[in-house]
Amino acid sequence: MKEKELFQIEIIEKYDKTVLYPPTLQLEKMENVAFGSFSSSASFYPHPNDKKTIAISRDLATQLRLPSRPGPLHIFSNNETLYLGPLIGIFTSGFTPFPIRPIGERSLFFSKLLSVEKSVGAFAFIFGEEHINWEDGTIQGLFYHENGWQSLQVPFPNVIYDRLPNRRSEKRAQISKIKERLQKEYLIPWYNPGFFNKMDVYEKLLQEESSAKYLPETHPFISFSLVERMLADYGHVFVKPINGSLGLGIHQIIYDRKNDAYYCRYREKSGSNRLRRYESLEGLFKHLFRNRNLTHMLVQQGIHSLRIDKRTVDFRIHTNKDKEGHWQVTAMAAKIAGLGSVTTHVNNGGTIKTLEEIFLTKEEKDEAVRKLTEACLTLSSSLERQIEGEIGEIGFDMGIDRDGKVWLYEANSKPGRSIFKHPQLKLFDLLTRKLSLAYSVYLTEKAITNPGDIFK
Structure with a gap:
């Protein structure tokens, strides 16, 4: 089986409890098929038409609550069970009764996030505490398609991506109980589990020499x-x-x-x-x-940062884990402070620029990219080692002083996306969305084949 290969999933009518697979996969020893937390016994046969699709009989698809729309998925195998997935649950709060904007002002963000699921090879949905049915182990998830939002009942997911909007929602006792129950009772990996505390991050990074050099006192x-x-x-x-x-x-x-x-x-x-x-x-x-x-x-x-027209410049860098579980720098932009502003935030009058727009020469730009990339990959690895839980993405606010030294100002576990309003950063926007879901492929495979690596 090719690692991380995607397979088109189709539902067929003329068989019972049957899975047809491409002959190259050699799945004749499989006895069960699973989707999310649901599984069923099944008969496995090579596809008679030598197709490179995995065909699931209608009765199995119904039993597994597999969405009826076709789509490419990954497959994983362990203990005579073939897993289709990942099924990703994106956990948040703030739902509304309005079908066009079910998560209020954040509906557009979530629709853009879910729109990349096919390119990742996953089924992804949004849910909150009110959508969980503990009795039958299902979730009434919100999916997004070309025609808009759709509510479907699906099994508990393979992995949960935490997109709670603020610390207040995160600290609610009921939310903590749900997290603990899904992780401990159902062994579902949960990534990006909490907002960072600035002092906590500083003290943890200070413990590693490789990252301490980037820290202001x-x-x-x-x-x-x-x-x-x-x-x-x-x-x-x-x-x-x-x-x-x-x-x-x-x-x-x-x-x-x-x-x-x-x-x-x-x-x-x-x-x-x-x-x-x-x-x-x-x-x-x-x-x-x-x-x-x-x-x-x-x-x-205080750092004597680079300045343009007497305005402070700092840098927003996003890092994400990919489907192999490796850190990548996925976005990089400069932010220029508004006139008289204490920060470079857009809501304080800041301006977003590409690095090409602020450095006079290609050599200067390339050197800044090299330094910022090295620093943020080092800091990402340090935070991963030092902070409990699975971290899949980080937003760094970095500075470069007049001597060319790189500094960390802040690290954010749930980075904002204001930099992507710049027209030349649209590809970065797409890449960060894709990798924020792609990391679930890595976690799903780990949870299936080596659960001890995650649930220690």
């Missing part, structure tokens, strides 16, 4: 004297929420030695960028952080 907020010392060392620091996202709540504090004054750049809730001057650090914190719990903040070394 970072501490949980413990005292004004810590901030004073870091300002003396670096000239400016960033104060961030430990569990923040989208650049919200980030403050840049700058010390002006000449005038012995402190400046803070931040974004107000109204959306306006502000730069304020203070005579003392205590006065700055008393004014700007009076309603915040500083134990939930961290202080990070």
Whole structure:
């Protein structure tokens, strides 16, 4: 059997409990066929027409709840059972009663994600806690086709891809119970299981020499004297929420030695960028952080990053695991801060550029790509070793300073996709979607043939 080869699946009417297979596969010793968590005994015969398809009799397809539409799938075998798949369940929350937009504003994202399933060789569906039927081991999954969304009852999936939208939904006790039950009772691999905590990521990466060199000095907020010392060392620091996202709540504090004054750049809730001057650090914190719990903040070394037209430039890099379980860099773009903005986020006025657009020469661009690629593959492998659970994708916010050194600003387990609005990054968009599903092929094969490697 060719590894990772795809086979067209078809449903036939004239046989009972029968699987016809391409003669080259030599599956005559198989006794069962499985789809997701369902399996059935079956008779296996070489396809009489020598077709390179796997034909399933109608009664078997009905018993296995195999969707009636044809599509290419992978096959896996173990213990006289032939597995068709993977069947991927994408777990999320925030469902609506509207059939055209069943997941609200995120319906477009999920429809684009599911649209790549045939090129991956998988069946993929969306579901939430309300769609699980524990009694008969099925899920009322939402599939997406050319004609729109369709609800189908399918077995429990081979693998679950976690796309919960925020930390609040992730922390709900009921969600935790569902995760634990599906993983422990049903032995279903669950990947991208949680949002990263910034301090936790920093402390774990610090343990590995290969990744520690990319880390700016970072501490949980413990005292004004810590901030004073870091300002003396670096000239400016960033104060961030430990569990923040989208650049919200980030403050840049700058010390002006000449005038012995402190400046803070931040974004107000109204959306306006502000730069304020203070005579003392205590006065700055008393004014700007009076309603915040500083134990939930961290202080990070300021980096003198590359700048274009006096605006900070950083880089968003996506890494994904492929169907072989290997890390790949799948997207890379530059982000230029908006005028007066503390971050490069698009919602703060930032601009997305390709690397070709910001570097003057091909040599400069190629060198930046090489450094960023090496750093992000190293960091991905380190995070995989250090963080519990299966990680399939990471979004990195990276910087390059004036001396050409690469720095990690943040790592995100559920990266945003704003960079793909750039017309020249559409292929990166497609690749990241394909690989976010393709990793399930690797996990499915592992769970079938070597479950001990996943469920340790």
